[in-house]
Amino acid sequence: xxxxxxxxPEEASVVxxxxxxxxxxxxxxxxxxxxxxxxxxxxxxxxxxxxxxxVLTGHGVLLALVFTIFFLMGLFTWxxxxxxxxxxxxxxxxxxxxxxxxxxxxxxxxxxxxxxVPSIDMSADVLYTFYAPLMGHPLFYIGxxxxxxxxxxxxxxxxxxxxxxxxxxPDERIPLQTFMVLTTMLMWxxxxxxxxxxxxxxxxxxxxxxxxxxxxLLTRTLFWFFGHPVVYFWLMPAYMLWYTVLPKLAGGRLxxxxxxxxVFVLFLLLSTPVGIHHQYLDPGIAExxxxxxxxxxxxxxxxxxxxxxxxxxxxxxxxxQRGGEGxxxxxxxxxxxxxxxxxxxxxxxMFAAGGFSGMINAGMNINxxxxxxxxxxxxxxxxxxxxxxxxxxxxxxxxxxxxxxxxLYSRPIGLLQVVLWFVGMVLMSNAMHRGGLAGxxxxxxxxxxQNFEFSTMLGSVEEIQAGIALGGTLLFVSxxxxxFNILLSSIEDPIENPVDDSLPAPLSGASGSxxxxxxxxxxxxxxxxxxILAYTLPLAGIVGDAxxxxxxxxxPVWVSGNLDAALAxxxxxxx
Ligand code: HEM
Ligand SMILES: [Cu+2]
Numbered sequence: 088x089x090x091x092x093x094x095x096p097e098e099a100s101v102v103x104x105x106x107x108x109x110x111x112x113x114x115x116x117x118x119x120x121x122x123x124x125x126x127x128x129x130x131x132x133x134x135x136x137x138x139x140x141x142v143l144t145g146h147g148v149l150l151a152l153v154f155t156i157f158f159l160m161g162l163f164t165w166x167x168x169x170x171x172x173x174x175x176x177x178x179x180x181x182x183x184x185x186x187x188x189x190x191x192x193x194x195x196x197x198x199x200x201x202x203x204v205p206s207i208d209m210s211a212d213v214l215y216t217f218y219a220p221l222m223g224h225p226l227f228y229i230g231x232x233x234x235x236x237x238x239x240x241x242x243x244x245x246x247x248x249x250x251x252x253x254x255x256x257p258d259e260r261i262p263l264q265t266f267m268v269l270t271t272m273l274m275w276x277x278x279x280x281x282x283x284x285x286x287x288x289x290x291x292x293x294x295x296x297x298x299x300x301x302x303x304l305l306t307r308t309l310f311w312f313f314g315h316p317v318v319y320f321w322l323m324p325a326y327m328l329w330y331t332v333l334p335k336l337a338g339g340r341l342x343x344x345x346x347x348x349x350v351f352v353l354f355l356l357l358s359t360p361v362g363i364h365h366q367y368l369d370p371g372i373a374e375x376x377x378x379x380x381x382x383x384x385x386x387x388x389x390x391x392x393x394x395x396x397x398x399x400x401x402x403x404x405x406x407x408q409r410g411g412e413g414x415x416x417x418x419x420x421x422x423x424x425x426x427x428x429x430x431x432x433x434x435x436x437m438f439a440a441g442g443f444s445g446m447i448n449a450g451m452n453i454n455x456x457x458x459x460x461x462x463x464x465x466x467x468x469x470x471x472x473x474x475x476x477x478x479x480x481x482x483x484x485x486x487x488x489x490x491x492x493x494x495l496y497s498r499p500i501g502l503l504q505v506v507l508w509f510v511g512m513v514l515m516s517n518a519m520h521r522g523g524l525a526g527x528x529x530x531x532x533x534x535x536x537q538n539f540e541f542s543t544m545l546g547s548v549e550e551i552q553a554g555i556a557l558g559g560t561l562l563f564v565s566x567x568x569x570x571f572n573i574l575l576s577s578i579e580d581p582i583e584n585p586v587d588d589s590l591p592a593p594l595s596g597a598s599g600s601x602x603x604x605x606x607x608x609x610x611x612x613x614x615x616x617x618x619i620l621a622y623t624l625p626l627a628g629i630v631g632d633a634x635x636x637x638x639x640x641x642x643p644v645w646v647s648g649n650l651d652a653a654l655a656x657x658x659x660x661x662x
Contacts, residue, residue: 106158110573141203164241289306434481
């Protein structure tokens with residue numbers, strides 16, 4: 088049987104193009120991660136502390152936005168085409184969104200990286216949470232806007248493919264992978280409204296100087312309107328791989344298709360009306376709204392726990408098919424030598440730990456303990472930095488051969504790579520969590536603890552620093568191994584069957600489940616109502632307090648041309 092690239096050569100090229108951008112970003116982002124880890128722990132300082140924010144912005148944007156979302160666009164294209172069993176409706180549309188998102192990402196990256204070159208009067212050291220009053224170069228926001236519109240077009244491409252399929256199959260259930268893509272994109276359309284309004288109406292005109300002032304709390308709130316659901320945009324590709332590919336790699340079948348649909352519907356409903364949980368410490372939003380956001384957030388545990396149950400049950404089923412027995416002993420029957428399986432399984436285990444630290448973040452009162460400390464990057468390197476990133480890398484070992492028709496260069500190196508990532512992240516993330524509990528801040532180049540006693544609950548500051556530096560180094564080595572393995576795979580000779588790409592049917596299929604699950608209009612309508620309920624009053628309050636355009640002039644970060652303006656603005660911003 089021919090593999091994906093033989094059946095859909097043009098679509099395979101689209102997917103490969105998005106993966107190239109994704110993996111390039113991973114390489115640069117991982118290098119920046121290493122630089123930060125060594126810099127802020129004092130082990131190796133190759134740049135000025137002044138440039139730390141350039142690197143930190145590059146790391147956050149390239150990894151959290153570019154690496155993950157380009158991978159998503161490739162994976163979703165593959166998923167739609169192979170689950171609908173038909174090519175995309177118009178390949179020119181596909182290349183249009185590849186072009187638009189890539190150009191946008193390049194613009195944003197250029198604006199950031201120019202911050203490292205003193206002779207270029209451009210910078211965007213505004214961090215990946217790019218809200219006011221920090222003001223980046225307009226090119227950065229223009230790039231972001233193009234990137235977002237590009238993702239909208241990608242979604243349109245997948246919806247059009249679905250519409251064509253529906254025309255030919257009026258009575259069938261939506262194939263599971265396509266269902267996952269469509270619900271995720273509906274959530275994304277809703278969520279990106281916030282960031283699109285913020286970027287197009289406020290940040291772009293303001294960075295060009297067409298409007299003088301901005302309302303920082305408004306841009307923060309619009310950012311977090313998008314900033315929480317974006318974490319599910321990162322996570323849903325990982326979920327798709329855990330639900331539809333991991334059971335197969337384990338030697339079994341997905342436990343329940345309807346349960347998977349319920350989970351994706353719940354994420355569509357609940358992802359967006361919770362963003363205010365990132366703003367527990369923002370003045371200007373009433374405590375009651377924060378409390379509602381917290382309650383909604385706790386409901387989100389439900390789909391995550393459903394996932395843990397379904398995925399573990401599917402894996403156990405696979406192990407028993409392979410002869411595994413006992414309560415725990417079946418674990419030994421799993422294909423631990425397969426880097427795709429092991430990487431995804433380790434990523435899932437890390438996600439459980441990330442879920443626990445996430446509950447601390449979500450609690451309104453204990454959040455005050457860890458807010459803006461190293462605990463927070465400790466948390467999200469478990470979730471997006473491992474559950475998502477490691478699943479994407481591991482999934483690539485299975486996916487890329489289908490796109491190239493070439494076998495994976497080395498399975499042992501792949502296995503070493505995923506284990507190294509796991510070990511590196513255990514070290515780095517554990518140290519970050521403990522550092523945060525001790526009050527060590529995040530986003531600081533110079534958190535220095537020499538020459539005075541600083542007591543931590545567990546371990547010492549030196550040991551925490553060492554954990555971050557060593558863990559970060561292992562992670563970087565792991566990323567390099569991954570990229571080399573994929574690169575060397577791409578110059579292998581094509582072979583007949585590079586990988587077993589069949590996906591077995593679920594144990595419990597969609598046919599017996601309620602048809603209402605596939606009613607995307609209904610779920611979208613409920614999601615919109617929930618967002619209106621959660622956001623109308625807080626936004627009205629924010630606009631009522633300081634107006635739509637606000638009264639803060641902003642702090643340009645591209646210093647040379649704007650130094651005087653920045654200095655002049657500073658007292659006003661602080662006041
Ligand atoms: C080579 C692997 C990695 C290393 C060594 C690394 C290291 C670090 C360190 C030390 C920080 C904290 C900097 C500070 O607060 O001062 C950080 C922040 C961050 N990392 Fe990573 N990281 C890695 C991979 C990833 C991945 C795979 C992702 C996401 C997919 C990611 C996303 C982020 C984000 C979003 C931040 C926060 C940036 C900000 O505060 O604005 N990192 N990383
Ligand atoms: Cu959140």
